[in-house]
Amino acid sequence: MLPTFTLHYARLPARFHERFDPVPVASPALVAFNRPLAEELxxxxxxxDEALATEVFSGNRVPDGAEPLAMAYAGHQFGNFVPRLGDGRAVLLGEVTDRRGRLRDIQLKGGGRTPFSRGGDGRAPLGPVLREYLVSEAMHAMGIPTTRALAAVTTGERVIRRIPEPGAILTRVAASHIRVGTFQYFAGRGDIEGLRELADHVIARHYPELADSEHLNRLEGERYLALIEAIQARQATLIARWMGVGFIHGVMNTDNMSIAGETIDFGPCAFMEAYHPRTVFSSIDEGGRYAYGNQPGIGQWNLARLAETLLPLIDEDQERAVAKATEVLETYPARFETEKLAVMRAKLGLAREEEDDGELIESLLEAMQAGRADFTLTFRQLSDVAASAESEPALFDLFERTEAIQAWLGRWRERLAREAAAPDEIVRRMCAANPKYIPRNHRVQEALTAADDGDFGPFETLREVLSRPFDEQPGREEYALPAAPSEQVFRTFCGT
Incomplete structure (x- = not known):
């Protein structure tokens, strides 16, 4: 049933990880299995065999060919450097080669106390496991690079967080679990050879074009500089796509930034409803460091921390190394703006580029903020307005104040008139860029609360709805609606 495991990361030197078998659980039960992803893998x-799958995905049985391990890494957490973090509850089984020839990590999250647990129990509550399952799969369905959920298993045990909760384990699939914090782990120890080995491993697996470049192979320092630039490009694209769906990661620490350019670690994440750039949901982000509008700048800050670790590999002269890395990092804002403009143009049905498009987009966001309009529904409703002016009243109903959006609509129509596309093509493009269904916080919480009581029906229904975020789904329109005042969820929590 299972694909063949390979052990690329496990074959790196021992200081990269700690060998660790998952801790068996009392009474595992498989509550979700992602068959399309399993087929892809x-x-x-x-x-x-469901019984075998349950044993493997609970950690009660180590599959043939796997050598489970906990990965070592460090990280800046809310700006404060912690030199030793590591997988405190996650166990990497190994890698498999999927049907497209790509290496994919398979990891159990919640597999028990590891040598990096720092006093924690190494377990995961059911709620955060199902939240990550729902949100990561929704992100995938929206075309946003992300780790994915293969399975969720309840353990038959209770874990203590704020209150006793059912325990669970998530099987997570990723292009990589290497983070900026992995580089920081070796840099913090002055382990230059470890940094070089890690960087070469990342290049070979994730950026082979850098390994194949004759020019970069002649100039070793340039290869590591090019690695920063390549990771930066993926991160700019990723965050721009987050912004396009109103996603707030919630905890963009350097140990939560994948060098593969995927969304990783869905702890206190959430999707914004009423638009405001300072929106925060994370219970631990008291200062708003990781608010919606701060995410692009935090991305650059994290990339700067990555660049710092690679300075010894870029140039033996530190001043020259800093100057070279700074030159690369200074291109990030323009790169991000280009990516953001591309995302937002698509949401507004614009295929050609005009100089004033950025201002047009910002004016819409300002109108949404002034009117406290729902982010997702505003863009989706605009596709109806593009099809027919008769849909304008439904758009205006989303706004508490309509003066700004009414004025903006005229400018947008003038801009659409300059597109070399028929109206129905513009509408089609907009519907393909603007999801109708997102993991709204109250719907996710509704599913998690029911699951804690043993009812997985709301979870399964929501999972099905979110698998087709761009489609009209007759009979499920309520899943597209924002929370009523009594349903609003203002705080989300980590699972640790």
Missing amino acids: GFDLDAY
Whole structure:
């Protein structure tokens, strides 16, 4: 049933990780299995055995060929450097080669206390496991690079967070679990050879074009400088796509930034409803460091921390190394703005580029903020307005104040008139860029609360709705609606 495991990360030197078998659980039960993803990974679904799957995904049985380990890393947490973090509850089983020839990590999250647990129990509550399952799969369905959820298993045990909660384990799939904090782990120890080995591993696996470049191979320092630039490009694209769906990661610490350019670690994440750039949901982000509008700047800050770790590999002369890295980092704002403009143009049905598009987009956001309009529904409703002016009243109903949006609509129509596309093509493009269904906080919480009581029906329904975020789904329109005042969720929590 299972694909063949390979052990690329496990074959790195011992200081990169700690060998660790998952701690068995009392009474595992499989509550979610992602069959399409399993097929993509090369599972033999004709030979699927739920009992075996439950044993493997709970950590009660180590699959043949796997050598489970906990990865070492450090990280800046809310700006404060912690030199030793590591996988405190996650266990990397190994990698598999999927049907497209890509290496994919398979990791159990909640597998028990590891040598990096720092006093924690190494377990995961059911709520955060199902939140990550729902949100990561929704992100994938919206076309945003992300880690994915293969399975969720309840453990038959209770874990203590704020209150006793059912325990669970998530099986997570990723292009990589290497983070900026992984580089920081070796830099903090002055381990230059470890940094070089890590950087070469990342290049070979994730950026092979850098390894294949004759020019970069002649100039070793330039190869590591190019690595920063390549990671920066993926991060700019990723955050621009987050912004396009109103996603707030909630905890953009350097140990939560994947060098593969995927969304990783869905702790106190949430989707914004009424638009405001300072929106925060995370219970631990008291100062708003990771608010919606701060995410692009935090991305650059995290990239600067990555660049600092690679300075010894870029140039033996530190001043020259700093100057070279700074030159790369200074291109980030323009790169991000280019990516953001591309995302937002698509949301507004614009294929050609005009100089004033940025101002047009910002004016819309200002109108949404003034009117406290729902981010997702405003863009989706604009596709209806593009199809017919008769849909304008439904758009205005989303706004507490309509003066600004009414004035903006005229400018947008003038801009659409300059597009070399028929109206129905513009509408089609907009519907493909603007999801109707997102993991709204109150719907996610509703599913998690029911699951804590043993009812997984709301979770399954929501999972199905979110698998087709751009489609009209007759009979499920309530899943597209923002929370009523009594349903609003203002705080989200980590699972640790």
